[in-house]
Amino acid sequence: MRITQHPILGKRDKQQYVKIICDGQPIEAIAGEPIAAALMAAGKTIFRYTRKKKDPRGVFCAIGQCTECMMTVDGIPNVRTCITPVQDGMNVQTQHGLGQVKANP
Ligand code: FES
Numbered sequence: 432m433r434i435t436q437h438p439i440l441g442k443r444d445k446q447q448y449v450k451i452i453c454d455g456q457p458i459e460a461i462a463g464e465p466i467a468a469a470l471m472a473a474g475k476t477i478f479r480y481t482r483k484k485k486d487p488r489g490v491f492c493a494i495g496q497c498t499e500c501m502m503t504v505d506g507i508p509n510v511r512t513c514i515t516p517v518q519d520g521m522n523v524q525t526q527h528g529l530g531q532v533k534a535n536p
Pocket residue numbers: 489490491492493494495496497498499500501511512513514
């Protein structure tokens with residue numbers, strides 16, 4: 432869900448949209464917005480699972496301080512999605528535990 436009419440900022444003007452892939456599903460995002468904002472607008476609230484208890488985690492501080500929103504982005508684990516802007520074609524995955532770095536062949 433997105434705010435389309437704000438009492439102070441006014442009506443949303445033309446936005447440029449990009450597409451990202453999250454866990455295999457295409458998601459439309461506004462160019463330059465944080466990954467977490469795009470995912471929450473699409474209804475996703477669980478971004479990772481903790482290593483020991485496998486507890487779900489999502490956005491908490493939204494300013495890059497808590498690391499609760501970490502996901503694997505384009506194969507790189509532990510990316511704080513609340514402060515990382517979307518880029519067209521980005522591949523975002525829910526992270527399990529500490530995540531894994533894929534070795535180059
Ligand atoms: S929500 Fe706290 S670092 Fe992203």
